[in-house]
Amino acid sequence: MNRIGIDLGGTNITAGIIDEEGVILKKKSLPTLNERESSLIINDISKLCRELFEEFNDIVSIGIGSPGEINDVDGIVIYNCNLGFENVDLREALSEFSVPVFVENDANCAAYGEHMFGAAREYEDSVTITLGTGVGSGVIKNGSIFKGSFYGGTEIGHMVINADGEYCNCGRIGCFEAYSSATAVIREGKKVSTDSEICRIVNGDFSKINAKIVFDAAEMGDKEAVCIIKAYYKNLAVGLANVINIFQPEIIVIGGGVSAQGEKLINPVKSIVDCMVYGGRNKTELVQAKLGNDAGLIGAALLK
Amino acid sequence: MNRIGIDLGGTNITAGIIDEEGVILKKKSLPTLNERESSLIINDISKLCRELFEEFNDIVSIGIGSPGEINDVDGIVIYNCNLGFENVDLREALSEFSVPVFVENDANCAAYGEHMFGAAREYEDSVTITLGTGVGSGVIKNGSIFKGSFYGGTEIGHMVINADGEYCNCGRIGCFEAYSSATAVIREGKKVSTDSEICRIVNGDFSKINAKIVFDAAEMGDKEAVCIIKAYYKNLAVGLANVINIFQPEIIVIGGGVSAQGEKLINPVKSIVDCMVYGGRNKTELVQAKLGNDAGLIGAALLK
Numbered sequence: 232m233n234r235i236g237i238d239l240g241g242t243n244i245t246a247g248i249i250d251e252e253g254v255i256l257k258k259k260s261l262p263t264l265n266e267r268e269s270s271l272i273i274n275d276i277s278k279l280c281r282e283l284f285e286e287f288n289d290i291v292s293i294g295i296g297s298p299g300e301i302n303d304v305d306g307i308v309i310y311n312c313n314l315g316f317e318n319v320d321l322r323e324a325l326s327e328f329s330v331p332v333f334v335e336n337d338a339n340c341a342a343y344g345e346h347m348f349g350a351a352r353e354y355e356d357s358v359t360i361t362l363g364t365g366v367g368s369g370v371i372k373n374g375s376i377f378k379g380s381f382y383g384g385t386e387i388g389h390m391v392i393n394a395d396g397e398y399c400n401c402g403r404i405g406c407f408e409a410y411s412s413a414t415a416v417i418r419e420g421k422k423v424s425t426d427s428e429i430c431r432i433v434n435g436d437f438s439k440i441n442a443k444i445v446f447d448a449a450e451m452g453d454k455e456a457v458c459i460i461k462a463y464y465k466n467l468a469v470g471l472a473n474v475i476n477i478f479q480p481e482i483i484v485i486g487g488g489v490s491a492q493g494e495k496l497i498n499p500v501k502s503i504v505d506c507m508v509y510g511g512r513n514k515t516e517l518v519q520a521k522l523g524n525d526a527g528l529i530g531a532a533l534l535k
Numbered sequence: 536m537n538r539i540g541i542d543l544g545g546t547n548i549t550a551g552i553i554d555e556e557g558v559i560l561k562k563k564s565l566p567t568l569n570e571r572e573s574s575l576i577i578n579d580i581s582k583l584c585r586e587l588f589e590e591f592n593d594i595v596s597i598g599i600g601s602p603g604e605i606n607d608v609d610g611i612v613i614y615n616c617n618l619g620f621e622n623v624d625l626r627e628a629l630s631e632f633s634v635p636v637f638v639e640n641d642a643n644c645a646a647y648g649e650h651m652f653g654a655a656r657e658y659e660d661s662v663t664i665t666l667g668t669g670v671g672s673g674v675i676k677n678g679s680i681f682k683g684s685f686y687g688g689t690e691i692g693h694m695v696i697n698a699d700g701e702y703c704n705c706g707r708i709g710c711f712e713a714y715s716s717a718t719a720v721i722r723e724g725k726k727v728s729t730d731s732e733i734c735r736i737v738n739g740d741f742s743k744i745n746a747k748i749v750f751d752a753a754e755m756g757d758k759e760a761v762c763i764i765k766a767y768y769k770n771l772a773v774g775l776a777n778v779i780n781i782f783q784p785e786i787i788v789i790g791g792g793v794s795a796q797g798e799k800l801i802n803p804v805k806s807i808v809d810c811m812v813y814g815g816r817n818k819t820e821l822v823q824a825k826l827g828n829d830a831g832l833i834g835a836a837l838l839k
Contacts, residue, residue, distance in 0.1 A: 379660075384782050391776070395699065405697070479685055514687075
C-alpha cells in the first residue's frame with residue numbers, strides 16, 4: 232500500500248511515492264514556474280501523479296502540502312500569494328485518480344512527517360519549527376495536526392517576541408521570524424566590519440553572506456560573528472520558551488537550513504530555554520529534525 | 536442536578552452551588568489564610584462542602600479551581616507556590632462526599648466557565664484572557680480545556696512580547712503580563728509628573744494609584760495618562776494578535792479587573808489587533824467577559 236505525497240513549493244513541484252514505513256520509493260519533480268496560471272500548475276501536478284500511477288499500482292491516496300491558507304476539510308487552497316492561488320479546489324482537480332485527495336499547509340505537513348516517521352515519532356504532542364528563509368511551524372496535538380478555527384493559526388514565526396525590534400516581512404515589528412530565520416542571521420552578518428572573518432570568507436562581497444558563513448566564522452572565534460550567534464541563540468530561545476509556555480509539547484523539533492548546525496545549535500539553545508520556561512522546570516525536549524527537506528513530502532503523503 | 540464549584544484563591548476559598556443553567560444558587564466563603572498547613576486549608580474546603588451538602592441533596596460532583604500546576608487526571612495540585620501546596624491530592628481529600636471530584640487550574644476554569652455559560656457560550660474554540668494583577672489565560676479547543684503534555688501550558692501571560700522590555704514577576708523580561716496586567720498600568724501610572732491628572736486624583740499619594748484611576752485620567756484627556764493607555768492598548772493588541780496567529784480561536788474573551796473598561800477598551804484594541812493579524816484578515820472576535828469573578832467558580836463546578 233503506497234501513497235503519493237506532493238510538495239507544492241514556490242520553485243518546484245515534487246511528487247513522491249511513500250510506503251507504509253515512510254520510505255520514499257520514488258521522487259519526481261517539475262519546476263513550479265509560479266507566475267503561470269493555476270490551471271497549468273495543476274496540469275503538472277496531474278502529470279506527475281499520472282506517471283506515478285503508471286509505475287505503481289497500489290496507490291491509495293494523494294496528499295498535497297501547499298503553502299498558504301488551506302481548507303483541509305474540502306481540499307481547497309483558499310489563498311497562496313506565492314502561487315497566486317485563490318480558492319483552488321485541488322481535490323476536485325485530481326478527482327480523475329479515484330483515490331482520496333488531501334490538502335494541507337506545507338509546514339503542517341512537515342510537522343506531521345516528523346511526527347509519523349521523524350524526530351517526534353515516539354510522541355503524541357510535538358511542535359516542529361523550521362528555521363529557513365522564514366520560520367515555519369506546525370503543531371501536533373494528540374497525534375493530529377492542530378489547526379485554528381478558520382484553517383489558520385500556528386503561525387509561530389509571526390509571534391512577536393520584540394515589539395520594539397526588527398521589521399518582519401509580514402509587516403509587523405519583532406516577529407520570531409525576524410530574529411530566528413536564516414535571513415535574520417544573514418541580515419546581522421551584513422552589518423559586520425571589514426575586520427571580521429565573515430568579510431574575509433566572502434572576499435568583501437557581502438552579498439555572498441549566508442547563514443552558514445556566519446556560524447562558521449563564529450566557530451573560528453571571530454568576535455563579531457560570535458556576538459551575532461549569541462544573540463541569535465538568545466532570541467531563538469525566547470521564541471521556543473514561548474512555545475513551551477503556550478503549548479508545553481513533549482518535544483520541539485528544529486528543522487530548516489539552520490538546523491544543519493545540529494548539536495552545536497541545539498545544546499546551547501536548550502540551556503537558555505531551560506532557564507526561561509515558566510515555573511522553571513522544563514520538561515520539553517529539543518531535538519534536530521530527521522527528515523530534512525523530505526518532511527513535507529512524507530507528511531503530505533500520510534494525510535488522512 | 537447541582538454541582539459544587541470551589542474557587543481556591545490566595546485570599547478566599549469560595550464554594551458555590553451551580554445548577555444546570557450555570558446559575559449560582561448559593562455561595563459561601565472562608566478566608567484562605569494561605570500561610571497555614573495545607574491540611575487546614577483542605578479542612579475548610581471540606582467544611583464548606585459539608586454545609587452545601589446539608590442544604591442541597593442533589594449534588595452530583597465537586598470541581599475545584601486552583602492556581603498552579605494541576606494534574607487534572609488524578610485530581611492533584613502538583614505545585615502551587617501561593618498556597619505552599621505540593622502534590623496535594625484533593626480528590627482523595629474530598630472522597631468522603633462520594634461524588635466525583637475534579638481539579639483544574641483556575642484560569643482554565645474561568646475559560647471553561649465563559650465557554651459554558653459566558654461570553655464564549657456559542658463557540659467551540661475560545662481563549663479567555665484575564666487582565667488583573669497578572670495576566671491569566673485559558674484555551675478552549677473543540678469545547679474542551681486545552682492543556683500541555685505535562686499538565687502545563689497556555690501560560691499566555693508569560694509569552695514574551697518584548698524581549699528587551701520590562702521585567703516580569705516570573706523572572707523573564709518582556710512577558711505579556713508585564714505589559715497588559717493592571718499592575719503594568721499602575722507601574723506606568725506611577726511614572727507621571729506632578730502636573731498629571733493622575734497625581735491630582737490621588738492627592739499626590741502615588742501609592743493610591745490603581746488602573747482605573749489611570750484609565751479615568753486618560754478619559755479626562757490628561758496627556759500623560761492618554762500616552763500610558765495608548766501604549767497599553769498597543770501592547771495588549773500585540774499579545775492578542777500573537778494569540779490569534781498561534782491559536783486562531785473563534786473568539787477571545789477579555790476578563791479581569793481591566794475588562795470593566797468594556798467597549799472603551801475592546802473597540803480600540805480590536806482595531807489595532809485587526810491590523811496586526813498575519814495575512815491581514817482577522818476572523819477572531821474580541822469581547823468582554825460575562826461572568827466576572829464567578830467565571831472560575833462556575834467553570835470549576837462544570838468540570839467533568
